[in-house]
Amino acid sequence: xxxxxxxxxxxxxxxxxxxxxxxxxxxxxxxxxxxxxxxxxxxxxxxxxxxxxxxxxxxxxxxxxxxxxxxxxxxxxxxxxxxxxxxxxxxxxxxxxxxxxxxxxxxxxxxxxxxxxxxxxxxxxxxxxxxxxxxxxxxxxxxxxxxxxxxxxxxxxxxxxxxxxxxxxxxxxxxxxxxxxxxxxxxxxxxxxxxxxxxxxxxxxxxxxxxxxxxxxxxxxxxxxxxxxxxxxxxxxxxxxxxxxxxxxxxxxxxxxxxxxxxxxxxxxxxxxxxxxxxxxxxxxxxxxxxxxxxxxxxxxxxxxxxxxxxxxxxxxxxxxxxxxxxxxxxxxxxxxxxxxxxxxxxxxxxxxxxxxxxxxxxxxxxxxxxxxxxxxxxxxxxxxxxxxxxxxxxxxxxxxxxxxxxxxxxxxxx
Numbered sequence: 001x002x003x004x005x006x007x008x009x010x011x012x013x014x015x016x017x018x019x020x021x022x023x024x025x026x027x028x029x030x031x032x033x034x035x036x037x038x039x040x041x042x043x044x045x046x047x048x049x050x051x052x053x054x055x056x057x058x059x060x061x062x063x064x065x066x067x068x069x070x071x072x073x074x075x076x077x078x079x080x081x082x083x084x085x086x087x088x089x090x091x092x093x094x095x096x097x098x099x100x101x102x103x104x105x106x107x108x109x110x111x112x113x114x115x116x117x118x119x120x121x122x123x124x125x126x127x128x129x130x131x132x133x134x135x136x137x138x139x140x141x142x143x144x145x146x147x148x149x150x151x152x153x154x155x156x157x158x159x160x161x162x163x164x165x166x167x168x169x170x171x172x173x174x175x176x177x178x179x180x181x182x183x184x185x186x187x188x189x190x191x192x193x194x195x196x197x198x199x200x201x202x203x204x205x206x207x208x209x210x211x212x213x214x215x216x217x218x219x220x221x222x223x224x225x226x227x228x229x230x231x232x233x234x235x236x237x238x239x240x241x242x243x244x245x246x247x248x249x250x251x252x253x254x255x256x257x258x259x260x261x262x263x264x265x266x267x268x269x270x271x272x273x274x275x276x277x278x279x280x281x282x283x284x285x286x287x288x289x290x291x292x293x294x295x296x297x298x299x300x301x302x303x304x305x306x307x308x309x310x311x312x313x314x315x316x317x318x319x320x321x322x323x324x325x326x327x328x329x330x331x332x333x334x335x336x337x338x339x340x341x342x343x344x345x346x347x348x349x350x351x352x353x354x355x356x357x358x359x360x361x362x363x364x365x366x367x368x369x370x371x372x373x374x375x376x377x378x379x380x381x382x383x384x385x386x387x388x389x390x391x392x393x394x395x396x397x398x399x400x401x402x403x404x405x406x407x408x409x410x411x412x413x414x415x
Contacts, residue, residue: 024351026167028314030164031366033159054149054156056315060265060314061265064322065261146271154234155231161231170233172202178334181244182335197391207377244334246326246329261319345384
């Protein structure tokens, strides 16, 4: 199943899919916070839950494991019907599209020798679907799920205090953490224009956050805004660590992206249902005596049709977002992934403005209105885009911006 699309266009398609799915997922999550549904007592209650959405996030990711199994069966059947040489060449092409780590092994002279049909099919099938998970792989995905659970819960909680575009723009601080943590974790030395690009992106995010903070201060929500900001920024340390560890794990091994996303989802479902949600249930709080009542949250999530629809849409969008993001991270780097992810802020802001003016005739409109400070937000988004262009050295702009030539890389030298 080779793909003949040029690598640049493939990356653009993946980034577009990641941005669109990620933006829609956050919008679905925020809209569900405005909804009311019947609780366990039969009364209407606002669906402002922050722990049970993590279950739906991981549920969406776990669907990737089912998709991987279907793909594996299809590939296995197609290989069994084709000749060994065609199977081996198809497998090589497929892995070159999905994992840079296999480029050397696929072109090794031993792969060019004529092999017995059964061995050739077995090798081709392994190259196409990746290795089956071992205990180390499952343990690694469980760690990724734990990191994802912490940052997702912090983000969902923050959206109760600040607007969705504010929360998403604050997630941009992942860029800074990725750039810093990549030095000890991946031994990666950044180029000068990459550092400059991150600085521009940071400045753009700062402008957006200043505009949002001014708007919040005028409404007297200073304490809530501070809590929301601290939750999001703190969660991004875990998010950056997850990005870098995923890059280190998946980029150096022949692991299919769907397999990685699927197992991360399975581990996350177990963690959220068996650890996080019960823990929130036993902690005293205002939700039927708990921080978040487990039974009430599950009841509201599955009994109310509108809330269930939002949760299912959220789960599906997360699946596409995580898969496309993991593929982008394998082709490029975690810093690239976090930079592209920040473009979601602009898309989410535009969607929430459209949603607001489409529902403003309701008693409680959804979304966010335009204000005089929206121009400052747009300026911040513009500086953010400039930072992405400089960081990626588009048409040599990064090199020219630093007034220096590109550093020569000798074999064995750190990148």
